[in-house]
Amino acid sequence: MIRFKKLEDKAILHSPLKDFELDFQPVEYRQDPISHLTTFVRTGRAFWAGIYKTDDALLEKLARETQDKCFFCPDKVATATPRFPADFIPEGRLTRGEATIFPNLFAQKEYSAIVAITKKHHLKLDEFQPDLLYDAFKLAVLYLHRAYEIGGAKYAEIGCNYLYPGGASIMHPHIQVIASHGAHYLIDIYIEKGKEHYERYCQNYWEELIKKEKRLGERYLGKIGSTEWFTPFAPIREDEVNALVWGKSNFLEFDDSDWQSLADGLCRVLKYYYDQGFSCFNYAIYSGPLGQKLSFLWAGAKIVSRTSVQPYPVSDNWYSSNILLDGFITEPPEEVAKALRTYFA
Ligand SMILES: [Zn+2]
Incomplete structure (x- = not known):
């Protein structure tokens, strides 16, 4: 229920x-x-839709000014970025397609890696292609496998902060790949409540949710391979879109088509954000405990738009969300879904 x-x-x-x-x-x-x-x-x-739009001239200026010193551009990423220890990844860094994975110079958690996903210093949101993200995710999951096998890491996340207003310190498109022994707050809640729901109703909450969203048709966007896409009833941030990977609770269960489907869906949402005039976003792909098959939990992804590159940046984060932990949005998820549905057709 x-x-x-x-x-x-x-x-x-x-x-x-x-x-x-x-x-x-x-x-x-x-x-x-x-x-x-x-x-x-x-x-x-x-009012808010106007405030969050991109200043394209400023964005191009930032891209020009930061390119020469960028450590994630092709010549420096292969020579000047950190290397993994030989007993962890013997090659030091790994590449696949345009993507390169290497340790984060300033680790977030026990296992913190960066994937520079493209050779280009800047991509507009309509220039993200599923193949680029897929190659990056394949490197990420290889790294997470090593963190699980060698270090016994239990929790993992793959995420992206895009451009300075989105929390990135480097402009070049990159993702974070992080594993640790400490659970994320939201994952802990999902595990606890998902288990309660399963024991009470003998049904996986997320499976029931997708069936209900499909039936209601107000927020459901579509199915891509094994993934289901929708706007959540109570979004935490603006333009939030959620994805669920059908029947899988952790990254180590994902197969290639799961990663391809996530890459495909995320690029569709980014195209929509671009068409709305946005330039920044966050996404997180989340997992239950690595190596544990939990029938009461499904893994998934969440993506939100962020304040765009602007001369007078107005943050979309304020005390209400930062301290009191309230989500807030301007556009109801039913309206976002209406506009987004064609991108999933
Ligand atoms: Zn660069």
């Missing part, structure tokens, strides 16, 4: 935008059915 809990309310004011007439603005509070994390849908959609 899955319940989408929502509270609809309104804010009242005399608005100068309407000759100070009495104005009613709809606001909504939503709760994620499994994590119980809360989010609110704020007003001012047209």
Whole structure:
């Protein structure tokens, strides 16, 4: 049994935008059915949509100014980036297609690697191709296999912070590949609540969720190979899209078609973000404990848009999300799904 809990309310004011007439603005509070994390849908959609758009001239200037010193561009990535210890990966660094994996110079966790995914210093969001991401994911999963086999790493993540407003310190397109012995907060919640749901209803929560989303048709986007794509009922951030890998709880169970499908779906979402005028994003591909088949958990991915490159950057993160841990969005997920559905046709 899955319940989408929502509270609809309104804010009242005399608005100068309407000759100070009495104005009613709809606001909504939503709760994620499994994590119980809360989010609110704020007003001012047209206002915020304008603020988050990209300054293309500034973006090109940043790309030009940072290219010469870039350690992830082809000549330096093969000579100046860190190397893995020989007993971990004998070659020091690995390449596949345009992608190269090497250790993060400043480790985030016990196992922290970077994949520079392309030879190009900058890609616009419509220039990300599934093959580029697939090669990067194949290197990532090889690294995670080693972290599991050699170090017994239990938890793993593959993620991307794109451009400075998205949290990246280097402009060149790259992803993070991280493994450790410590669980992520959200994964811990998914394991705990997923298990509770399974014991109570004898059904995997995520399988039930996908069936329900398909039936409702408001947020479901489509199926790519073994992956299911939808906008979540209570998104944490703007333009959030979720993917689930059917019937698999951890990265070590994924096969090539799973990684291909994730690469394909992420590129479709990025194309949509590009068409909206955005230039920055975050995604995370998450996994249950490595090497453990959990029937009550499905692994997946989440992608969100971020504030674009702009001369006067307005962050899309503020105290509400940073400290009070509320999600907030401007565009309801049902509206995002409506616009995105054609990209999954
Ligand atoms: Zn570069």
